[in-house]
Amino acid sequence: MVPVYLRERKKSMTMPGGEPTNATNAANATNATNEPQASSSAYAANREDRAVAVHLLSGFLGSGKTTLLNQVVDYYKAQDIKVAIIMNELGDVNLDGQFIEGDVPMAEMLGGCICCTIRSDLGIELKELIEEHRPDVVLIESTGAANPMEIIDAVTEAALLMRIDLRTIATVVDGPELLARSKRGGRTFKLMQDQIRCATDLIVNKADKLAPEELVEVQQLARELNAFAPLTVTVRSVIDLAIFDPTHAVKPGAAPAAADGSAHAERAHPSGRECGPGCNHGDHDHGHGHAHEHHVHDHHAHDHDHAHDHGDAHDHGDAHDHDHTHDHAHHAHESHAHVMTLTHYFAGPIDSHDFEELLNGLPQDVYRAKGIVTFSDTNSRFLFQFAYRETEFIRITPQGEVHDVAVFIGEHFNKEALQQRLAELEK
Numbered sequence: 001m002v003p004v005y006l007r008e009r010k011k012s013m014t015m016p017g018g019e020p021t022n023a024t025n026a027a028n029a030t031n032a033t034n035e036p037q038a039s040s041s042a043y044a045a046n047r048e049d050r051a052v053a054v055h056l057l058s059g060f061l062g063s064g065k066t067t068l069l070n071q072v073v074d075y076y077k078a079q080d081i082k083v084a085i086i087m088n089e090l091g092d093v094n095l096d097g098q099f100i101e102g103d104v105p106m107a108e109m110l111g112g113c114i115c116c117t118i119r120s121d122l123g124i125e126l127k128e129l130i131e132e133h134r135p136d137v138v139l140i141e142s143t144g145a146a147n148p149m150e151i152i153d154a155v156t157e158a159a160l161l162m163r164i165d166l167r168t169i170a171t172v173v174d175g176p177e178l179l180a181r182s183k184r185g186g187r188t189f190k191l192m193q194d195q196i197r198c199a200t201d202l203i204v205n206k207a208d209k210l211a212p213e214e215l216v217e218v219q220q221l222a223r224e225l226n227a228f229a230p231l232t233v234t235v236r237s238v239i240d241l242a243i244f245d246p247t248h249a250v251k252p253g254a255a256p257a258a259a260d261g262s263a264h265a266e267r268a269h270p271s272g273r274e275c276g277p278g279c280n281h282g283d284h285d286h287g288h289g290h291a292h293e294h295h296v297h298d299h300h301a302h303d304h305d306h307a308h309d310h311g312d313a314h315d316h317g318d319a320h321d322h323d324h325t326h327d328h329a330h331h332a333h334e335s336h337a338h339v340m341t342l343t344h345y346f347a348g349p350i351d352s353h354d355f356e357e358l359l360n361g362l363p364q365d366v367y368r369a370k371g372i373v374t375f376s377d378t379n380s381r382f383l384f385q386f387a388y389r390e391t392e393f394i395r396i397t398p399q400g401e402v403h404d405v406a407v408f409i410g411e412h413f414n415k416e417a418l419q420q421r422l423a424e425l426e427k
């Protein structure tokens, strides 16, 4: 048995697209070619005078955030726009970051989630990154388990310390997974809903895995949660990257024109753009420049709204959080405290068939895994990606020292049993 996909790693992480559905074709047909805008070089020349644009990439585990991030990085590099990255992983290793080219400054925030356990570090990381590297743009890729509202808070708080401008909250929606979770309910579905509500831009990804009628259903679901954000249906997160263009003007205190050219209402998001009705920041009246002063006083209101925001009858995870003095970080953590990780470092090469068998037999509760493995039978190293029962193997030739490691993410799975199975592979 040969691994499902074997592909040579390209220099960039951008993946080739799958077979798009008709709907995706239609959506992508409206996309621009992602050619740099003419004014970008002039923009780069004036970098000392401006606030640093910050874009947040949100979306559930394995939805396609890194796939998007790699495209955005390439887009910036082609325009001489200096980009820096903050990558946050629940596990102890940053596998995605290993394939970002070395000249892109990157801060790794590992072993916790920036929306709760290491939230206070985000401002520090941002400040250090900006002071040291003076980027034009910072991309923040949060963990898929993060509640974006908390990250928005952290970024806007950081704006008290430095000139930054939160422009975009792009939420990548795993189309098939959203659909499946919408039938089951539960905390993960609630988290996905929060991520959609807070988006200024919605990217409904993995359209290649949806039948046309399912695609319609997913779009309706997303639209019910967030009627304002421009929505693009994608395969491999391929979108019109103009929303990330730093010359893409954002009028202070108001939503800019959408990527599709439509106008937005005046209700202000911390990014200056529009978000869904359940996103508490819609009520904050944040605008660029003066938004942040108001923000720190609004935490009680935020907690209050968030705690009462139970669209999901099955979800009792936050039910006790009605106490307004409740700690912010703890509160955020409640929304994904059920998500757990296991990081395993391999002692040596393993058999590819045995490993594939292990992945295929993972319990349903493990919904994401990724890592680097060396196969004894193929004598090559591979990056593997396992997202919702689908596995990809990509042949890699890492530069420098890279460990063989696997990170598993899921809910209440039996860590010991999995650890034992992994150990057996090494025998």
Ligand SMILES: Nc1nc2c(ncn2[C@@H]2O[C@H](COP(=O)(O)OP(=O)(O)OP(=O)(O)O)[C@@H](O)[C@H]2O)c(=O)[nH]1
Binding pocket: 015, 018, 059, 060, 061, 062, 063, 064, 065, 066, 067, 068, 096, 143, 144, 205, 206, 207, 208, 209, 234, 235, 236, 237, 368, 385, 386, 387, 392
């Ligand atoms: N079939 C299909 N697979 C996709 C698509 N987009 C991304 N993938 C695959 O889904 C897996 C996860 O993609 P990533 O971009 O790493 O997802 P992520 O959101 O960054 O994942 P985390 O960092 O773990 O939260 C990878 O194997 C991708 O190649 C898509 O449109 N269709």
